[in-house]
Structures are given as structure tokens and as C-alpha cells.
Amino acid sequence: MKKPSEYLECGLKLSLPANFSRTLDRSAETVLLEKGCTVLYQGEEPGFIYFIAEGLMRGYYIDSEGNDMSKCFAAEGEFACTERLRKSGKATFTIETLETCICVKIPYSFLNANRNEDETILKVINEFTQRALKKAERRERGLLTLSASERYIDFLLEESKLAGRLSQKHLASYLGIRPGSLCRIKKQMDSPM
Incomplete structure (x- = not known):
């Protein structure tokens, strides 16, 4: 596996100063996380931010009855466990690898x-955080104003690269519908008018 700085430079298409790269490589680590690994539990204090070089993660809430509801997804070239950048305290949702x-x-x-050593990586993380907030606002608007079919179409337009990588259960949960409803929506879209 590559050094942490090499993955960041390649994945984010940036050049880090040599001194910062050496410091990063001593502090950060490249990790291989198997499918189904939980990297952060709801209620836990986040200690790490993850840059995804390969793979897919999902953030989800767990309600009082133990049900999970998909909050977000992060794939290659994105960061996971960024909540602590916006607020201190315990994580409000769980993050797992899909x-x-x-x-x-x-x-x-x-x-x-x-x-204060190098603002490049912090600038990139802040830009990602802004994109994540915009995505969350778009999703909230969709949940409040669009039909289930329209939310699914919007997801396909905005997140087409993820659609084939998600289970029906996770995607339906993200769209705020039941898996059976998503199945019916897909069938309606595939059938000729």
C-alpha cells in the first residue's frame, strides 16, 4: 500500500509540501477495512477522519427501536467521519463500510x-464539508417537497455512480421509503407507458 500522503495527493489531485507529507506519514496510517466494518459508533467520540482511496461507506442513524436509517454515503475521493469538523462532542450517527x-x-x-503548518489539506477538507452540507440540504429539500419517485430520479441524476453499488435496503432507507416501494418505483420506470 502507498503512504498516506501519496493516497491524498493522488485522490485529491494536489501537491503537499514535503515537510507536511513527512509529518502526515508519521501520524496517519493507510488502513484496509473489510466490508461490514464499523469505523465509528453513534454516541462515540470521533478520533479520526478517513479519506477513502477505494471503497464505499455509509453513515446511518439508529432509532429507539433499533432500526437504522441511511444518512449519507461516501466513496472514493471523499472523507468520512467529518462531523467533528462541524461540532465537537459525540457522533450522532454510525459509520460502516459497505x-x-x-x-x-x-x-x-x-x-x-x-x-498552521499547511492549510492545503484543511482547505480541501473544508471544501468537502461544504459539498456535504449542500448535498444534505438538497436531500432535505427532496424529502420535504418531492414524491418518492422524484427522490429516486434525483438520486440517479446526482449520484449515478453510487446507484449500482448500494443495496435496495440502504438506498430505500436513504430515500425515506421502504424497500418494497423502491422496487415498485423501479418497475414503473422500467415498464413501457
């Missing part, structure tokens, strides 16, 4: 200690 993942696991302590 595929085997190769990730750069960066301690939050490293980010905090090196804020």
Missing part, C-alpha cells in the same frame, strides 16, 4: 496540531 475500503486514517489531533 465495501472493502482502503483509507487514510488521520487523527483529529494531527489536524488540530498542524492547522
Whole structure:
């Protein structure tokens, strides 16, 4: 496997200063996470942010009855476990791998200690956070104003690369519908008018 700095430079298409890269490589680690691995539990204090070089992760809430509802997905070239960038405290949702993942696991302590050393990586993480917030706002608008069919079509338009990688259960949960309803929507879309 490559060094953490190499994965970040390649995946984010940026060049890190040599001194920062050396410091990052000593503090961060490249990890292989098997499918079904939980990297952060709801209610746990986040200690790391993950850059996904390969694979797919899902964030989800667990309600009082033990049901899980998909909140978000993160794939190659994206970060996971970013909630601590927006607020301190315990995680409000759980994050698991949906595929085997190769990730750069960066301690939050490293980010905090090196804020003034190089702003490149923090700028990239902040840009990602802004994109994630825009995506969350678009999803919220969809949940409040669009029909289930329209939400599915919107997802296919906005997240086409993810659609084939998600289970019916996870996608339906993300869209705010039951898996059987998603099945009916797909059949209606596939049938000739």
C-alpha cells in the first residue's frame, strides 16, 4: 500500500509540501477495512477522519427501536467521519463500510496540531464539508417537497455512480421509503407507458 500522503495527493489531485507529507506519514496510517466494518459508533467520540482511496461507506442513524436509517454515503475521493469538523462532542450517527475500503486514517489531533503548518489539506477538507452540507440540504429539500419517485430520479441524476453499488435496503432507507416501494418505483420506470 502507498503512504498516506501519496493516497491524498493522488485522490485529491494536489501537491503537499514535503515537510507536511513527512509529518502526515508519521501520524496517519493507510488502513484496509473489510466490508461490514464499523469505523465509528453513534454516541462515540470521533478520533479520526478517513479519506477513502477505494471503497464505499455509509453513515446511518439508529432509532429507539433499533432500526437504522441511511444518512449519507461516501466513496472514493471523499472523507468520512467529518462531523467533528462541524461540532465537537459525540457522533450522532454510525459509520460502516459497505465495501472493502482502503483509507487514510488521520487523527483529529494531527489536524488540530498542524492547522498552521499547511492549510492545503484543511482547505480541501473544508471544501468537502461544504459539498456535504449542500448535498444534505438538497436531500432535505427532496424529502420535504418531492414524491418518492422524484427522490429516486434525483438520486440517479446526482449520484449515478453510487446507484449500482448500494443495496435496495440502504438506498430505500436513504430515500425515506421502504424497500418494497423502491422496487415498485423501479418497475414503473422500467415498464413501457
